[in-house]
Amino acid sequence: MKALGKVHKYGDNVDTDVIIPARYLNTTDHKELAAHCMEDIDLDFINKVKDGDIMVAEANFGCGSSREHAPIALKESGISCVIAKTFARIFYRNSINIGLPIIECAEASEKIESGDEVEIDFDTGLITNKTKNETYQGQPFPEFLINIINQNGLLNSLK
Amino acid sequence: MGMTMTQKILAAHAGLEKVEAGQLIMANLDLVLGNDVTSPVAINEFNKAGFDSVFDKKKVTMVMDHFTPNKDIKAATQCKQCRDFCGHYDIENYFDVGDMGVEHALLPEKGLVVTGDLVIGADSHTCTYGALGAFSTGVGSTDMCAGMATGKAWFKVPSALKFNLTGKLNKYVSSKDVILHIIGMIGVDGALYKSMEFSGDGLKNLTVEDRLCMANMAIEAGGKNGIFAVDEKTIEFIEARSNKPYTIYEADEDAEYDEVYNIDLSKIKPTVAFPHLPENAKTFDEFGEIKIDQVVIGSCTNGRIEDLRAASEIFKDKKVANGVRCIVIPATQKIWTQAMDEGLFKIFMNAGCAVSTPTCGPCLGGHMGILAKGERAVATTNRNFVGRMGHPESEVYLASPVVAAASAITGKISQPSEVM
Numbered sequence A: 001m002k003a004l005g006k007v008h009k010y011g012d013n014v015d016t017d018v019i020i021p022a023r024y025l026n027t028t029d030h031k032e033l034a035a036h037c038m039e040d041i042d043l044d045f046i047n048k049v050k051d052g053d054i055m056v057a058e059a060n061f062g063c064g065s066s067r068e069h070a071p072i073a074l075k076e077s078g079i080s081c082v083i084a085k086t087f088a089r090i091f092y093r094n095s096i097n098i099g100l101p102i103i104e105c106a107e108a109s110e111k112i113e114s115g116d117e118v119e120i121d122f123d124t125g126l127i128t129n130k131t132k133n134e135t136y137q138g139q140p141f142p143e144f145l146i147n148i149i150n151q152n153g154l155l156n157s158l159k
Numbered sequence B: 001m002g003m004t005m006t007q008k009i010l011a012a013h014a015g016l017e018k019v020e021a022g023q024l025i026m027a028n029l030d031l032v033l034g035n036d037v038t039s040p041v042a043i044n045e046f047n048k049a050g051f052d053s054v055f056d057k058k059k060v061t062m063v064m065d066h067f068t069p070n071k072d073i074k075a076a077t078q079c080k081q082c083r084d085f086c087g088h089y090d091i092e093n094y095f096d097v098g099d100m101g102v103e104h105a106l107l108p109e110k111g112l113v114v115t116g117d118l119v120i121g122a123d124s125h126t127c128t129y130g131a132l133g134a135f136s137t138g139v140g141s142t143d144m145c146a147g148m149a150t151g152k153a154w155f156k157v158p159s160a161l162k163f164n165l166t167g168k169l170n171k172y173v174s175s176k177d178v179i180l181h182i183i184g185m186i187g188v189d190g191a192l193y194k195s196m197e198f199s200g201d202g203l204k205n206l207t208v209e210d211r212l213c214m215a216n217m218a219i220e221a222g223g224k225n226g227i228f229a230v231d232e233k234t235i236e237f238i239e240a241r242s243n244k245p246y247t248i249y250e251a252d253e254d255a256e257y258d259e260v261y262n263i264d265l266s267k268i269k270p271t272v273a274f275p276h277l278p279e280n281a282k283t284f285d286e287f288g289e290i291k292i293d294q295v296v297i298g299s300c301t302n303g304r305i306e307d308l309r310a311a312s313e314i315f316k317d318k319k320v321a322n323g324v325r326c327i328v329i330p331a332t333q334k335i336w337t338q339a340m341d342e343g344l345f346k347i348f349m350n351a352g353c354a355v356s357t358p359t360c361g362p363c364l365g366g367h368m369g370i371l372a373k374g375e376r377a378v379a380t381t382n383r384n385f386v387g388r389m390g391h392p393e394s395e396v397y398l399a400s401p402v403v404a405a406a407s408a409i410t411g412k413i414s415q416p417s418e419v420m
Ligand code: SF4
Pocket: B065, B066, B102, B103, B104, B123, B125, B299, B300, B301, B359, B360, B363, B364, B381, B382
């Protein structure tokens, strides 16, 4: 499985309250959630994001609340993969459980800039920056988790 | 190599003799929790996947606390969905207006979690129950759904940080100050993917309520769970509330820790976490005058009876400063009744505070005390992220109940010594 798209870059500690503010949690509608994705730190995000785009951030991405609405909003907005130096653990498992691939790579997180075109190969963990002509080695998923992602989430994998 | 307390609980629930950090396991669950925000997502998934039963109706619980009493039509619809689901599957531990409370204050009070349990909850502060010597951790709605259906969840076995507590807290210093100090020291990702294990001689000087407040905030250091060694106080607490069988797990002598921190409780000072991260912890000698607009005393961190008693002691015969709104939110119905019986409400009302029915309310910017642009609040809650209590340009300062009360009286962030 691969992802290819343009990058939207953010910093450290992007928390789930900014990915989707609590004031919108009175709905579970994926489209409504996506419409407010990232708005507290980047009002324009939802206008500029395109299907297949990639989000890159620094340390501790997705910290805070356990709301699955956060990875759901990102996935629904069109994001095909999140790359970060590290992820908060609940966000990490939620993303895998709903089939949003995420990958840890400190080098990629440092070197990739907004607007770069990046390709990710999930089987090998290899990240290719087509704009800068660089490659970075991310952590490939263990088999246990690849299984969940390949079946597009935990619930499908239980069937 | 020995196992940590957390690893022992995980091994036992996975049917394994031994587990090591990094290992992926499937474990059996003793309790699966959801609230009015996360359960609807889980229920949608549950129905979509075509499950037609829960693994054990006594081991599933839902608490309507975030936007209740229903703040609007959408919130009402979400609660109704939970109510209908629990009715349909005969889930008795469903808590709604009239018998609810903020989930993490409610479950220990109701005796639903005991020592040695393995609990998942679709709420990040599920880590609170580590105070009782249980392994409990926050997950998302899909995990909750799978947990309700199968009684199992996958885990990556964590390594651990050990916090060796010694000494005794000074007057007007609380366990909230200790945990804010620790988060300030190790950072909001200082315990990422790890357990925070608390033990040591100083434990005997902390009540179970004190420990609940500290374990509650393990997630604010990125921790997978926070867990306290079990002592007589723990056992007394759970035996008074539950007749579920319990198991005491102790860390092995030779358990491996990534880091050991020694914390002398007598050295901890009143601490405030500045916007917009819980790690921005400062003591009063590190900042000047900061005017405030609102004070919130409540939440799963500090809405327990001990917290209300401590705050009321400060408010006695004093008034909330002009221009400051102070909202007191007892965390459960039982705490509410206790506070009423003890005459605490009279003190709060005389001081000019508003007392609310139990709810998460302003803690997550839901309702009951939202901040306008540019406003500042001192809150006994656990998060001060951008926009957490309202407008993205408002600010939340995290503090203990006595600091919150003293601040309400002076109208600026203050320690109790300034008003007592
Ligand atoms: S009181 Fe705040 S932190 Fe606790 S469960 Fe409610 S919203 Fe979450």
